[in-house]
Amino acid sequence: MxxxxxxxxxxxxxxxxxxxxxxxxxxxxxxxxxxxxxxxxxxxxxxxxxxxxxxxxxxxxxxxxxxxxxxxxxxxxxxxxxxxxxxxxxxxxxxxxxxxxxxxxxxxxxxxxxxxxxxxxxxxxxxxxxxxxxxxxxxxxxxxxxxxxxxxxxxxxxxxxxxxxxxxxxxxxxxxxxxxxxxxxxxxxxxxxxxxxxxxxxxxxxxxxxxxxxxxxxxxxxxxxxxxxxxxxxxxxxxxxxxxxxxxxxxxxxxxxxxxxxxxxxxxxxxxxxxxxxxxxxxxxxxxxxxxxxxxxxxxxxxxxxxxxxxxxxxxxxxxxxxxKNQMIKYKGTTLYPPALTELLHELDYISAYYSEVTTNEMGLDAIKIYVAGNEKDADLVFRIKEHFQARIRVTPDIFVTSAQEINAIKTSFNFRKPVDFIDRRTTF
CATH class of the missing domain: 3.40.50.12780 (ANL, N-terminal domain)
Incomplete structure (x- = not known):
């Protein structure tokens, strides 16, 4: 021993x-x-x-x-x-x-x-x-x-x-x-x-x-x-x-x-x-x-x-x-946890606000959506973020560009003690 x-x-x-x-x-x-x-x-x-x-x-x-x-x-x-x-x-x-x-x-x-x-x-x-x-x-x-x-x-x-x-x-x-x-x-x-x-x-x-x-x-x-x-x-x-x-x-x-x-x-x-x-x-x-x-x-x-x-x-x-454990995401063959999504988004200085959510698609599989706000053109922002995700975790979630005001309103709408960065909207079939 x-x-x-x-x-x-x-x-x-x-x-x-x-x-x-x-x-x-x-x-x-x-x-x-x-x-x-x-x-x-x-x-x-x-x-x-x-x-x-x-x-x-x-x-x-x-x-x-x-x-x-x-x-x-x-x-x-x-x-x-x-x-x-x-x-x-x-x-x-x-x-x-x-x-x-x-x-x-x-x-x-x-x-x-x-x-x-x-x-x-x-x-x-x-x-x-x-x-x-x-x-x-x-x-x-x-x-x-x-x-x-x-x-x-x-x-x-x-x-x-x-x-x-x-x-x-x-x-x-x-x-x-x-x-x-x-x-x-x-x-x-x-x-x-x-x-x-x-x-x-x-x-x-x-x-x-x-x-x-x-x-x-x-x-x-x-x-x-x-x-x-x-x-x-x-x-x-x-x-x-x-x-x-x-x-x-x-x-x-x-x-x-x-x-x-x-x-x-x-x-x-x-x-x-x-x-x-x-x-x-x-x-x-x-x-x-x-x-x-x-x-x-x-x-x-x-x-x-x-x-x-x-x-x-x-x-x-x-x-x-x-x-x-109950937030584990299986996405296109990759296992992820919400902190990994947050970490990836923290790396991007060109976005000013964000949150991610996971939903269930029509096939009953996990789907990831990322909502961001930034100072670039929408198309450029989406391309750069997808490229970043592909390089780091080999998968690309759906990216949606909106305003920082709308993102912050969503993050604080749950009346929790702090704003949320991840929302789990999955359903069980």
């Missing part, structure tokens, strides 16, 4: 007792899990080793949507805060947090942000919403308070205000969606603001990938750092797990917090995959009282890595998210 696998085994064995306690808790308090585990004739006594977790049933997003309140494990008198998923992949799901859950959320975020090098001396500008039942915004506020860092709760949009507050308060760190950073850079260029002269030295990136699978910066990440010499930190999290995976300065994947979540990565046959192989992330939350989950299939496709990080941490690391 190598030292690397021994390190992972140590981490998993330390989780065994916690997992047993969690299953016992679910049987006592969750209407849903009491019924499901009884039907399967399973209790915590069936979990004698980490491998035994595979005996237990998966939980899916459809289960959460259908039986949402049956997952609640505490009386409403114990619930302090209620959050919700965004609804981008179906009906929103509510999660109920006790006082201890809020403390766990603060611990998660303080540890995660400290991995990104944030500490009490930092002044952090939050450019994402902390309302609208958004767990992440709440987590940032609680985590930064626990860290002792100063916080500017600016919220989304308003590039002019963001720059004014950076100058006034000497902000050191931004928490932001990467595509919004590009809008801030566009504003800076038009208004003679030099980003390099600002006090900002770190950006914690949320909601969008900034790295390729080999951990190099993707086009979005490169566009930011070309104009702003800052350290970018990638993060991955979800409302369901109430836990974040955050990069350290090495930028080699998001570090796992094993005391907060147990993870598996499984293939199409629901079997565990080895390090470096792609699979669906499955999580079991640890230490949650309100709405804990057992073997929840996130739908997110990623890889995990076990080699020791140059920062000295030996915890498992998650690589960049490749896409969502």
């Amino acid at each position: 190598t030292s690397v696998s021994y390190t992972l085994l140590e981490q998993q064995q330390s989780q065994l007792e916690v997992l047993q306690n969690q299953i016992h808790y679910l049987r006592l308090h969750s209407l849903y899990y009491r019924r499901v585990l009884t039907e399967c004739q399973l209790t915590e006594k069936n979990l004698l080793s980490i491998e035994d977790i595979q005996k237990f049933p998966f939980t899916t997003k459809a289960d959460l949507q259908k039986y949402n309140k049956e997952f609640l494990c505490q009386s409403l008198s114990k619930i302090i805060d209620i959050v919700s998923t965004s609804g981008t992949s179906g009906t929103p799901v509510s999660f109920y947090l006790t006082d201890n859950d809020l403390e766990r959320l603060a611990t998660n975020e303080s540890q995660s942000l400290s991995i990104a090098g944030i500490g009490p001396d930092d002044i952090v500008q939050l450019t994402t919403t902390s309302d609208r039942l958004f767990m992440a915004g709440l987590a940032y506020v609680l985590g930064l308070r626990k860290l002792g860092a100063s916080l500017l709760r600016v919220g989304p949009g308003l590039p002019d205000l963001q720059w004014k507050l950076i100058a006034e308060h000497k902000t050191t760190t931004l928490i932001a969606v990467p595509s919004f950073i590009l809008k801030m850079l566009e504003y800076a260029e038009k208004n003679q603001i030099d980003p390099a002269a600002s006090t900002v030295n770190k950006i914690v990136c949320i909601g969008e990938p900034i790295r390729n699978q080999d951990f190099s910066l993707n086009i979005l990440g490169q566009k930011i750092t070309d104009k702003w010499p800052v350290q970018l930190y990638s993060t991955y999290a979800s409302t369901e797990m109430a836990t974040a995976f955050t990069e350290c300065h090495a930028g080699k994947g998001g570090h796992h917090l094993p005391e907060l979540v147990f993870i598996e990565v499984v293939d199409e046959q629901d079997q565990s995959v080895p390090p470096g192989m792609s699979g669906e992330l499955v999580i079991t939350t640890l230490g949650i009282e309100g709405t804990p989950l057992l073997r929840f299939k996130t739908g997110d496709i990623c890889q995990y890595h076990l080699s020791s990080c140059e920062c000295g941490r030996t915890t498992l690391r998650l690589g960049p998210l490749q896409g969502r």
Whole structure:
């Protein structure tokens, strides 16, 4: 046994007792899990080793949507805060947090942000919403308070205000969606603001990938750092797990917090995959009282890595998210995920706005449509974009040229927490 696998085994064995306690808790308090585990004739006594977790049933997003309140494990008198998923992949799901859950959320975020090098001396500008039942915004506020860092709760949009507050308060760190950073850079260029002269030295990136699978910066990440010499930190999290995976300065994947979540990565046959192989992330939350989950299939496709990080941490690391399982596109013999379309479009400086959508054609096959706005003649724009797609992925989607105003109206019409770049309009025959 190598030292690397021994390190992972140590981490998993330390989780065994916690997992047993969690299953016992679910049987006592969750209407849903009491019924499901009884039907399967399973209790915590069936979990004698980490491998035994595979005996237990998966939980899916459809289960959460259908039986949402049956997952609640505490009386409403114990619930302090209620959050919700965004609804981008179906009906929103509510999660109920006790006082201890809020403390766990603060611990998660303080540890995660400290991995990104944030500490009490930092002044952090939050450019994402902390309302609208958004767990992440709440987590940032609680985590930064626990860290002792100063916080500017600016919220989304308003590039002019963001720059004014950076100058006034000497902000050191931004928490932001990467595509919004590009809008801030566009504003800076038009208004003679030099980003390099600002006090900002770190950006914690949320909601969008900034790295390729080999951990190099993707086009979005490169566009930011070309104009702003800052350290970018990638993060991955979800409302369901109430836990974040955050990069350290090495930028080699998001570090796992094993005391907060147990993870598996499984293939199409629901079997565990080895390090470096792609699979669906499955999580079991640890230490949650309100709405804990057992073997929840996130739908997110990623890889995990076990080699020791140059920062000295030996915890498992998650690589960049490749896409969502239910959004996989089969197009003219090529398998794609929406982030790949976004990455290709980010490379094109001659388009000012875009979104992509996938539909089902008359043959029952996936069809991709790309809507763009640009400054060139329509025919020239369509030709250049098709040529770009053909060179990069050997297939050419249908391209439609329209106005930036119309595109932005579509992207914000779903009333989600941020504009969407991808719309799935597929139907099942």
